[in-house]
Amino acid sequence: MTALSVIGCGYLGAVHAACMAKLGHDVVGIDVDEAKIASLQAGRAPFFEPGFPELLAESLATGRLSFTTDMAPAQGRSVHFVCVGTPQRAGEFAADLRYVDASVDSLAPFLSPGDLVVGKSTVPVGTAARLTEVVQAVQPEANLAWNPEFLREGFAVKDTLTPDRLVYGLPAGAAGDRAKQQLDEVYATPLSTGTPLVTADLATAELVKAAANSFLATKISFINAMAEVCEATGADVTLLADAIGHDPRIGRRFLNAGLGFGGGCLPKDIRAFMARAGELGADQALTFLREIDAINMRRRVRMVDLAREVCGGSIVGARIAVLGAAFKPDSDDIRDSPALNVSAQMQLQGATVVVTDPEAVTNARKQWPGLRFADTVDEAAAGADLVLLLTEWREYVEIDPTELGRIVGEKRMLDGRNALQPSVWRSAGWTYRALGRP
Numbered sequence: 001m002t003a004l005s006v007i008g009c010g011y012l013g014a015v016h017a018a019c020m021a022k023l024g025h026d027v028v029g030i031d032v033d034e035a036k037i038a039s040l041q042a043g044r045a046p047f048f049e050p051g052f053p054e055l056l057a058e059s060l061a062t063g064r065l066s067f068t069t070d071m072a073p074a075q076g077r078s079v080h081f082v083c084v085g086t087p088q089r090a091g092e093f094a095a096d097l098r099y100v101d102a103s104v105d106s107l108a109p110f111l112s113p114g115d116l117v118v119g120k121s122t123v124p125v126g127t128a129a130r131l132t133e134v135v136q137a138v139q140p141e142a143n144l145a146w147n148p149e150f151l152r153e154g155f156a157v158k159d160t161l162t163p164d165r166l167v168y169g170l171p172a173g174a175a176g177d178r179a180k181q182q183l184d185e186v187y188a189t190p191l192s193t194g195t196p197l198v199t200a201d202l203a204t205a206e207l208v209k210a211a212a213n214s215f216l217a218t219k220i221s222f223i224n225a226m227a228e229v230c231e232a233t234g235a236d237v238t239l240l241a242d243a244i245g246h247d248p249r250i251g252r253r254f255l256n257a258g259l260g261f262g263g264g265c266l267p268k269d270i271r272a273f274m275a276r277a278g279e280l281g282a283d284q285a286l287t288f289l290r291e292i293d294a295i296n297m298r299r300r301v302r303m304v305d306l307a308r309e310v311c312g313g314s315i316v317g318a319r320i321a322v323l324g325a326a327f328k329p330d331s332d333d334i335r336d337s338p339a340l341n342v343s344a345q346m347q348l349q350g351a352t353v354v355v356t357d358p359e360a361v362t363n364a365r366k367q368w369p370g371l372r373f374a375d376t377v378d379e380a381a382a383g384a385d386l387v388l389l390l391t392e393w394r395e396y397v398e399i400d401p402t403e404l405g406r407i408v409g410e411k412r413m414l415d416g417r418n419a420l421q422p423s424v425w426r427s428a429g430w431t432y433r434a435l436g437r438p
């Protein structure tokens, strides 16, 4: 058992803290947000994440997990994870590192010789080397490692307890050997069950995360580019994805064409990566990511164009129901949500848009006061001229078209996620349209 601190208790940090307690460690979660800490300490999850409320309750009950806004309880613990956010800087592509810097600055005075600071946040390459200097200026005998996190929202608990792989970015020499030993102790359980481990230098570990997210974004934009060509020719992108996905070198996962990627990671991470490459004089290497971003943003515009087309050329005065506000299913996260972006564009073009979502309505209401929200599908769809499926929650994918047909004004369905069976909807009398499908 190791005594750990986890600094930053958002999606990443709160889940990491609870999972580390589940693995048997003694963990304190630290965050400056008093409301978040009060909620976590009371066993209430401040965000929607399947399996997390149960894990939080279980870990708190063992007495091995606690939360505080005070940095002092980090003292006397030997491993300190930095899990704070690195959002996109306003008006720029680059990442905003103010939370990472503030965390390390306030942690440093509480470090003892031999302690290990472990960065998990997604940062521009070179940050870890810089932070090592900040740490060692205060505690020369502490070390810093980088251990990027690959968890997906909606699967955060599973991805943390049983990761695909572990990556350690380590300092050179004896400090690196000691850091590896400390991390091996923390991750003894996943390592004992065969989780692959890649050890590297600090810069490589930082780059692994940027490269992984860039590759995933590229896969999604690639298939969405194919969807554009399919639309021009009457071909079906879902069959195309199935066919190319059978090639194990390509693989079918992350080839779902539709409205494209959003969320708090992929969009800002590819932009921050481009910005960092520019600073390093390697901007040419990543110019393709501009195109990946552009293809992705075009999907949202295309969705609005399709809505206009299906409504006979104009959506002025149309009553439109939108199913989904979260950037993906099984999440209440609305950061850079394609669904809300499309909703707002349609509203701006004169439609009356009513959005519903199983979990994200509370968050969406706060940030998008100009849009209308409904708590149920029936309320959102009552009398609608058009229905858009923009986040593929299971309960929306399983909607019975005949029942929904009784509520709406016009039976028109736009499937922004290629999640519905066209034949089922058409045989129930609906006009069904999707991106990249005839």
Ligand code: UDX
Pocket: 149, 150, 151, 152, 153, 154, 213, 216, 220, 253, 254, 255, 256, 257, 258, 259, 260, 261, 262, 263, 264, 265, 266, 327, 328
């Ligand atoms: C992502 C990475 O997957 C994860 O490894 C990293 O740690 C953080 O960023 P996340 O943002 O939780 O995770 O969501 P993800 O499941 O990757 O989906 C991102 C977006 O891509 C969503 O908007 C989703 O709807 C979209 N997507 C995903 C597609 O449009 N098509 C696909 O085939 C897959």
